[in-house]
Amino acid sequence: MKYAPETVNFFERVYEVVRLIPEGRVTSYGAIARYLGAARSSRMVGWAMNGAHKYPDIPAHRVVNRSGLLTGKMHFGSSFAMEQMLGEEGIKVENDTIVHFKKYYWDPVTELGELE
DNA sequence: TGATTGACTATGA
């Protein structure tokens, strides 16, 4: 697997941010992208997560789309693994969507401060 | 090399 030099940095940053997500909290692809200064590259965050499976400590289940919808649950091996993991962290999932998403929402820009 | 796709989001009808 080879990435463009700048891309490696971007992907690494994505993983770093995801690792910082506290247990029992979730964030969105767009929020991460925005935090990294790539507000319009939310899809790249998703793409980064695609490769996140190679890293054992990336809590990708804490990353959902802006509606709290578990759009990537099918990438966890089984379609129920993601909501099960979230459930064990105290996050209720109903109909593939996080209940009270706003309450659990963890925005890196807000929590970590804007990137200098 | 060029076209298509995707774990997204914002915007307009």
Add this chain to the structure above:
DNA sequence: TTCATAGCCAATC
């Protein structure tokens, strides 16, 4: 309010 379309940018075919 719900549905459709347009940008985004790297990876894959």
